[in-house]
Amino acid sequence: MITPLLSSCRQNCNFWQLSPAASVVERSVITWLGGLFGYDERAGGILTGGGSIATLNALTTALHARRPGFREQGLQTPAPRLVVYTSAEAHRCVDKAAALLGIGTDNVRHIPTDGRYRMRVEALEAAIRADRAAGREPFCVVATPGTVTSGSIDPIGDIADVCEREELWLHLDGAYGALFVLSERKREEFAACARADSIALDPHKLLFTPLEAGCLLVRDRGLLAKAYAFSASYLTVEEDPLMLDYMDYGPQLSRSFKALKVWSALRTFGVDAFRQAVDHTLDLARYMADLIEATPWLELMAPVSLTAVCFRIKGASEADHTAVLAELIGEGTALLGPAHLDGRRGMRACVTNYRTTRGDIELIVGRLSAIARRRGAVARTSDEFL
Ligand SMILES: Cc1ncc(COP(=O)(O)O)c(C=O)c1O
Incomplete structure (x- = not known):
């Protein structure tokens, strides 16, 4: 029902003047989703094609935050090798993102898991220590609240402590699991999600939403814009404090009105x-x-x-x-x-x-x-x- 409707309205959700209502709807969907995880008004995000793209966009944002010259120089500098940490049970989208961003899969550490298939925090700390000692630069941990095979939930609070201490970006690959935050029974286990720098999730898995509807949430939306906002003289953009230009929050210019699917499911059925x-x-x-x-x-x-x-x-x-x-x-x-x-x-x-x-x-x-x-x-x- 909603997919033909979407196709017929053909909103182009790039800069707000082309799709002002869509800009407002996307913002309200992002605010609602961010609120589920305890994100405040500084947070932002963007609807994506799915969880893999959301994780790619998150690592891109993390990279720009870590290396302020990344836009101009890329990784073509003599700086130390960057290292990403995730668990042995992580989805391959983490490796894929590292490969696409030029970090390289050799620089992704797959930390062993415990008897319940959750990342072992002491092994994470040991791997970070070993990389620092070898002159490499740890920069990001991808934890998984709901691994792709067994659905195990990494100890997010303990991993957030490590990331805080070590000044590492914490991304949560919640493509499968993050939306279980909606269950009272899981609330406590997911409480530490608010401490993550970014969260990927998939409305197209649990929210009665047809493909494609993934989402990236970032705790500080200014960092998203730092990675993705480019000015272009051929786009006639007028600033409006109530409007967001989603072309500044992700790699796409032309993009479909994915937020309508999530918003209408929420409005129709209710939380x-x-x-x-x-x-x-x-x-x-x-x-x-x-x-x-x-x-x-x-x-x-x-x-x-x-x-x-x-x-x-x-x-x-x-x-x-x-x-x-x-x-x-x-x-x-x-x-x-x-x-x-x-x-x-x-x-x-x-x-x-x-x-x-x-x-x-x-x-x-x-x-x-x-x-x-x-x-x-x-x-x-x-x-x-x-
Ligand atoms: C943990 C995890 N990450 C990423 C993905 C990929 O999500 P998508 O297919 O929306 O790109 C999945 C898919 O099941 C997943 O379970």
Whole structure:
């Protein structure tokens, strides 16, 4: 419904005179989203194509903040090598951003995780010390509130302490997890998000919003403008204290009216509907975990922190898992993904759709069990269960 509407209104959200209403709507969406994380009026941000772009834009902003001459000189200076820290469970968009920005993936440290797949803070500190001792320049930590595989939540408060002490930019890759802040149950775990310099999140994952709608929030919006504002004589821009020119907040000039999708979902359904939907997905993930724990030949691979559920057929080989997953997908029941954790192979379900039901979850676990047993993946490895 909203996508054809968007296409027909064709607002170009670059400078406010071309799209004054859109500028106001985008600002109110950003203010609302920032408020969820405790950001104040100094904060700002921009709607993006997704979480990967939001993280790329965040690291760009961090780079300009760290190296004031970056706009003119790029990284073509004799200054020390910059280093980015993230966890071994981070999304590859962090490496991609480092590669695109000229930092280089050799300068991204993937800090080991603890038994719950969260970044180990003492290992982070040790890596920073080692890099400083070797003459490199630590500059940014990307923590993840909701990792892509298991949904683990890095210890954001402890990482923020390190970043404060070490004067490092803290970015949160919340593309999957940040919007679980909407759940009362997660509020405490997400309280330290307000201390991050920037947060990437994805309304197109949890806010009833069709693709594409990602978002970057930055605690000090002046830093966004420092990275992205360029003056151009061919743009007739008039200043207005109430209006923002979104071309100054990101790399795009022409851009679509993504904020309308988030704003209209919020206006139509209200924030309580979002909260209920998020809680519903958390409940379903817990339900799935309970079913798996009650099935003798299945086992969870990781604690269920949000709505990603990683599990495996006990003792089954990698080939068994691949075959069972392919059959489940092939018969059209559900599209689960592979999970790799600690060198072990399994499967991953992730509940993000508010229309998913307990019946869907039962169907998936039931079909997986049936397929695994028919293929012998269970019988070969766990005779005692049959
Ligand atoms: C933690 C994390 N970061 C980044 C992304 C990429 O987000 P997008 O597909 O919106 O670029 C995802 C996608 O699932 C994710 O889970």
